[in-house]
Amino acid sequence: MTELLDQLRTAVGDAHVLTEPADVAAYVVDWTGTHQGRALAVVRPGSTAEVAAVVRACAESRTPVVPQGGNTGLVGGGVPDASGTAVVLSLGRMRSVREVDPVAGTITVDAGVVLADVQAAAERAGRLFPMSLGSEGSCTIGGNLATNAGGTAVLRYGMTRELVLGLEVVLPDGRVWDGLRGLRKDNTGYDLTQLFVGSEGTLGVITGAVLRLFPATPRHATAWVAVPSVAAAVSLLGTAQQHGGVHLSTFEIANRQAIELVLAHLPGAVDPLAAPSEWYVLVELAGSASDEGLDETLESLLGDAVEAGTATDAAIAGSPAQRDALWALREGISEVQKVEGATLKHDVTLPIADLADWTEAMGPRLQEVLPGVRPVTYGHVGDGNLHYNLNAPVGRDDDLRAAAGDLTTAIYDAVAAAQGSISAEHGLGRTKAAAAASYKSDVEVDLMRAVKQALDPAGLMNPGAVVPPA
Incomplete structure (x- = not known):
């Protein structure tokens, strides 16, 4: 491989071909810390022409290539396997x-x-x-x-x-x-x-x-809403769509367990409501500078929701700082889970009409698999996407790791039964490629493999990701 490394250095410059373990370390482990691999080298091209030269050299030497962006993925798709044979192609220098x-x-x-x-x-x-x-x-x-x-x-x-x-x-x-x-x-x-x-x-x-x-949408009307159930959140979505129309830009859900973790671990986080609720929704309307009635529209839809029983309380942001504080409760969930301990992440899509029943059934089923497991549920009700993550029972990280396979199978089977998807927005990477294929029809898998074979017959581009080998 000395010849290949020399070609790569010629293509991008010596400083941008990394081989020392200390230099490579950040590129071969994912954001979660779960997926750890090895690389022949990390190459950092600065232009499309340099990328082409690197890929061409790897193709000629039959060396696998793993493209990598910001390395923020959650399914192992941007890090190499443990063989140490792949070149990690980092696009981080291409920032124009x-x-x-x-x-x-x-x-x-x-x-x-x-x-x-x-x-x-x-x-x-x-x-x-x-x-x-x-x-x-x-x-x-x-x-x-x-x-x-x-x-x-x-x-x-x-x-x-x-x-x-x-x-x-x-x-x-x-x-x-x-x-x-x-x-x-x-x-x-x-x-x-x-x-x-x-x-x-x-x-x-x-x-x-x-x-x-x-x-641009410089005007915002934002509220943090307590709802008694997922079913109530779905009903509230309908109310928000009716009132907000094209201005409805955000409709996020989170369970109390998720918010408790944020309140415990995110500096400055404050519960905006006096009493806890099983579920919360972050709803936001956004409009142009001339859209002056957003606040009134938000208040109207919340009033209808309280009257209908689909909302029990709400905090409306009265300033940009208050809006930021409400958003921090939602956006801090993923980060604080890492602080809390072992986490098992799932990114699923379900028909919106089935969200409530699926969630109600899933909790007891997972308690049968691992008593005390803590579902940390949040996501995007408007498109049926739940991040149905699991934290270990308090002080029992090893138990979660031991039960991870059974827990994931229970979730995936339930998603498939509801005609949902086991990956909504995170992709498949290496983690979910085989599982996704097992839930797809043979025809669908064959079509995916045919596309892969047509464009990458040598199988060198991010091998093992998305499409499992036949």
Whole structure:
């Protein structure tokens, strides 16, 4: 492999081919600390041409390539396996905002641009890039596209695949497909852009993207609402849609266990309501500078909800600082789970009408598997996505690890029975690839394998992720 390493150094410079264990360490373990691998080298190209040179050299030497963005994934898709044979291709140096066109409503960026920087560039142009994630300060657009990320704005704006118009991709043989076109209409064949969105680096390396921008929404009306049950939250969603219409941008749910962890571990977190509730909803309306009636609309929908019994109490943000405090309760959940101890994460989608029954049945079923296990449930009611995470019984982290397989199987079986999905927005990575295939039809798996074989016949692009080998 000395020859390959020399080629990589020639392509990107000596300083950007990392092989020392201390330099490589941060690139071979995921954010959760669960997925740990080894790499032949970490290569940090600074341009699409350099990415192409790296991929071409790896293809010629039949060396696996694992593309990596901000390394904030939760399913092991951005870290290598334990063989030490793969090159980790980090896009972190590719951080140029190439163009902003506020009239066309597009922004063209390198894949390594951090999501928060895309949001800021859009804001400077008086526009909005609506994707919002808890990891937006470190996740990158390339990773968002590769995993088809979701977030808290999906209800109004859709998943990542609905926010992209064109891509630039380095193919597994090192060729570059330039699909950086900001056209709203292009009916000239297969939609190649959408083929690569959600492919998790298994079909090629996304190096650039044309993204959609939207009118800015500087006005917000935000409330933290106590609801007695998931069924009440679903009913409240209907009320919010009726009142809020196109202005309804956020409808998040969290159980009391999740909020207790935030209150215990997030500095400055304060419960905005006097009495605890089994469930909470964060609801937000957003509008342009001329939308002056959002506060009244929010108060009206909450009044109807209290009268109907679908809400029992609410705190309405009266200032930007209060809004930030309410959002912190929701966005802090994932981080504080790590502080609390061993966690088992699940990212599932269910038909919205089935959320309540599924959640009611799931709790007792998991107690049968591991008494004392603590469901930490939160997510996006408006699109049926629950992060149905589990914390260990207090002081019993090893028990959670021992029961992890049985707990996950119980959850996945119940999701499949409800015609749901075991991955809503995190992707499959290495963690869920085999499980996903077992719940799909043979036809669906065969189609996925056929696409993989057509674009990456040598199987070098992120092997083991998304599509398990036949």
